[in-house]
Amino acid sequence: MCNRVNQVMGGAPLSPIDVRQPVARTLGFALRVIRQSAKRDPVTDPVADEPAVS
Numbered sequence: 001m002c003n004r005v006n007q008v009m010g011g012a013p014l015s016p017i018d019v020r021q022p023v024a025r026t027l028g029f030a031l032r033v034i035r036q037s038a039k040r041d042p043v044t045d046p047v048a049d050e051p052a053v054s
């Protein structure tokens with residue numbers, strides 16, 4: 001967002017990284033999954049008791 005505002009005003013991008021929309025959606029999805037899994041209660045949630053797959 002800051003890069004777009006700066007470019008519209010004629011300036012150079014503040015960050016050289018330009019994240020495309022599909023990548024931003026995927027990162028947003030991953031963040032939601034991580035946040036939801038952090039909210040699980042290992043005592044009452046049977047999924048949290050399963051061993052991690054390696």
